[in-house]
Amino acid sequence: MPDTSAKFEVTLVLPTTEERIISVRTDEHIWDAALAAGIKLPALCHQGRCLTCAGRLLNGGQVDQSESVSYYPADRDAGFVLLCTGRPLSPLRILTNQQEKMREHRRRKGLPAPYS
Numbered sequence: 001m002p003d004t005s006a007k008f009e010v011t012l013v014l015p016t017t018e019e020r021i022i023s024v025r026t027d028e029h030i031w032d033a034a035l036a037a038g039i040k041l042p043a044l045c046h047q048g049r050c051l052t053c054a055g056r057l058l059n060g061g062q063v064d065q066s067e068s069v070s071y072y073p074a075d076r077d078a079g080f081v082l083l084c085t086g087r088p089l090s091p092l093r094i095l096t097n098q099q100e101k102m103r104e105h106r107r108r109k110g111l112p113a114p115y116s
């Protein structure tokens with residue numbers, strides 16, 4: 001049973017290269033915590049399917065993607081995360097707005113890449 005009171009610091013590196021540090025509970029989706037902090041990141045499905053909310057881990061770290069409808073070991077290996085359904089399991093540093101890069105990665109691997 002995860003400790004729902006636990007929180008991790010998540011640094012979001014935005015396209016403007018501006019960095020925002022937010023605190024995210026382990027039972028909270030990173031996208032929702034960003035919105036609560038006034039940071040509106042891209043998203044469409046909010047189910048972990050469309051890749052619109054994709055980010056990329058810059059310094060490793062762990063994200064729980066068990067609530068994502070479509071997430072593959074190859075995504076994890078390449079450092080891609082889906083912020084709409086991802087919950088932090090460690091401190092994180094994430095480059096946001098990576099939807100095109102993640103779709104390209106999926107196409108290369110022969111995996112579903114919606115809206116490509």
Ligand code: FES
Pocket residue numbers: 042043044045046047048049050051052053054082083084085
């Ligand atoms: S908004 Fe669709 S995968 Fe996150």
